[in-house]
Amino acid sequence: MNNFVYQNPTKIIFGKETIGKIGEEIKNHNIKSVLILYGKGSIFKNGVYDKVVDSLKANNIQYIEKGGVKPNPVLSFVRETVRLVKRNNIEAILAVGGGSVIDSAKAIGAGAVYDGDIWDAFEGNVKLSDSLPIFSILTLSATGSEMNGYAVITNETENKKWAFTAGLSSYPKVSVIDPTVQFTLPKEQTVYGAIDVLSHIFELYFDGTPETDLPDELAEGLVRTIIKSVKTLIDKPEDYNARANLAWSATLALNGIIGAGRNYGDWATHSIEHSISAFYDVAHGAGLAVIFPAWMSYNINLINDKLIRLGRNVFSHDINEGSQTIKQLVEFYKSIGAPVKLTDFGIQENDLNKLADNAALQAPLGALRKLERDDIYQIYSIAFKGEY
Amino acid sequence: MNNFVYQNPTKIIFGKETIGKIGEEIKNHNIKSVLILYGKGSIFKNGVYDKVVDSLKANNIQYIEKGGVKPNPVLSFVRETVRLVKRNNIEAILAVGGGSVIDSAKAIGAGAVYDGDIWDAFEGNVKLSDSLPIFSILTLSATGSEMNGYAVITNETENKKWAFTAGLSSYPKVSVIDPTVQFTLPKEQTVYGAIDVLSHIFELYFDGTPETDLPDELAEGLVRTIIKSVKTLIDKPEDYNARANLAWSATLALNGIIGAGRNYGDWATHSIEHSISAFYDVAHGAGLAVIFPAWMSYNINLINDKLIRLGRNVFSHDINEGSQTIKQLVEFYKSIGAPVKLTDFGIQENDLNKLADNAALQAPLGALRKLERDDIYQIYSIAFKGEY
Structure with missing residues (x-):
């Protein structure tokens, strides 16, 4: 730690x-x-x-x-x-x-x-x-x-x-x-909000700090709670317990508790997403649903063990490869109605250079590894296809 | 919540x-x-x-x-x-x-x-x-x-x-x-400290509040981390990662985070233990190792489901009865050298009335249920035998 x-x-x-x-x-x-x-x-x-x-x-x-x-x-x-x-x-x-x-x-x-x-x-x-x-x-x-x-x-x-x-x-x-107060939110706002929260946790969880047993336990507990709460809220938007658990999870995800002892997060994915919503007025959570699996996929050699750990503790004990965790995450996002590729936002392949140039203004991005413009372009390319 | x-x-x-x-x-x-x-x-x-x-x-x-x-x-x-x-x-x-x-x-x-x-x-x-x-x-x-x-x-x-x-x-x-700084602690101080921390978590976890998904996830993550850390420290007292995870777990166990959304804890066990250390100058953690299993056992009808949940998420997926969780906890305490019955402190059976009278000064005790003097005496009696 x-x-x-x-x-x-x-x-x-x-x-x-x-x-x-x-x-x-x-x-x-x-x-x-x-x-x-x-x-x-x-x-x-x-x-x-x-x-x-x-x-x-x-x-x-x-x-x-x-x-x-x-x-x-x-x-x-x-x-x-x-x-x-x-x-x-x-x-x-x-x-x-x-x-x-x-x-x-x-x-x-x-x-x-x-x-x-x-x-x-x-x-x-x-x-x-x-x-x-x-x-x-x-x-x-x-x-x-x-x-x-x-x-x-x-x-x-x-x-x-x-x-x-x-x-x-x-x-x-x-x-x-x-x-x-959140009982009456449009469904997509609940969903995109939850994806934003999950993405905050992933930024912290995958930032490459070694020996983070306790922060990881807390992070995984939040992820399980969020997934369970969102699944409930899709059908029962006025379920108080699910709203309360999701709300308190969202607060704890970024109040410093699960970041303490780490490198304070990677945050490359957030920067890469920000370039999308700077140009396209896409909901931040929707953009993150598309970019995070792409970032994970691009960096899989560095985070394979951590992806396996997350997958086993969150999705299924049977997971043996990090790629399976990415697939499960994408399937979960699809199941709650989130976009999973850049074309869902009407973005064309020849827009990717513009996005990469913009995100690279703050390059190098990230803590797990330093991403330069070409890395960022590759991540947009993976997100463009959205196939895992 | x-x-x-x-x-x-x-x-x-x-x-x-x-x-x-x-x-x-x-x-x-x-x-x-x-x-x-x-x-x-x-x-x-x-x-x-x-x-x-x-x-x-x-x-x-x-x-x-x-x-x-x-x-x-x-x-x-x-x-x-x-x-x-x-x-x-x-x-x-x-x-x-x-x-x-x-x-x-x-x-x-x-x-x-x-x-x-x-x-x-x-x-x-x-x-x-x-x-x-x-x-x-x-x-x-x-x-x-x-x-x-x-x-x-x-x-x-x-x-x-x-x-x-x-x-x-x-x-x-x-x-x-x-x-x-804690590298050089005598082993029993590390052990009793950890038991004190676990007991704080149990006071909160078993206080009877319904629908505490997120606080329970956080509590169980702390319990797993503490058990893992103590096991490591028994043999490697200078393992920094284990010391750091145990130390931060101890702080988070009682800084309000895992208590938020609950009835703020039961705390009967702490009061019952305090009467022991008021008379016998027993280490607080040692007293708690003896009293908490007795409290759980006395209240098993009220907390059986929660004990099963804790046992499955902390000790073994095979647990089907709350009594198995109590047994596992007592076995863990024995394995790290903690006492498990009141006779380990030299307390005689005819001392139990004096202890019950003292603890009952603040009765009724607890949030899960209100314990009166006779309940407290029964818990001391279970702890006296220490058989689960």
């Missing part, structure tokens, strides 16, 4: 009928005004907005609102909202939504206390450590952003979907996770 | 050669003077003391010292040290040791900022929420105290071994866990 530092100060309030607690939590931080940030407006249909506003009013917290965060959240929106926050002397950001809203909140929160342009931090030109306090009400379990300090934003003019953190200050002070 | 609130602000610094970081961490909290608290003095033999003092000096942190914390730490020592801390205007407590030292530090830290007697908080007569900052250097993985807010202290004049917390203020700000 590697040496590590683990610290995660986020307070999680989890369960049924918990959204109404947010006002008191914000008041306990001596905050008197917030920006309520949200996406396309589903929070008006599922009752979440009303609960949030009632709770803020009951605790005498002033608020302004800003909707319209996109699924792949964009920099222009972040910049515009930073100006809004500064103009109104807002003291904290309350994200009400999924990972895209929470990620935007983190970028806005850090941007509001930074004199320059927040994209500087994404480019690595400046290291930030301060932010307005972030609070979140989670409405879609996927990115794990509710309990970590990272944000991924797309610079849409430069086609860069990149990550940043302002350290501990980017961790939400409080995140409320009420799984019942 | 139950609703829950999870928050754990402790910063963990884990791995080889990490002890020297403590001075800078304390300095980062603007603290200029600490009490170094320790036990019987093993820290002078294994080099830990020198590393701690060098790190404090390098960061210009003043310190006084107090040694002599006992394995079952006592109230008189806590009271005496509270006076010492107050006299010297100490700003923080640096615990260097195992759970008994860290628990004492928490009681001293809270006692130093409370006007009354700290035992008030153990009796439940006052609810504290303030403490001097606590830091720890862990030298024995067992209690999990390095990453939670609880402390267990024995009031030796009243034979009460009870727990208290001052909430978030009792969580160590920083805990340093260097597994190499």
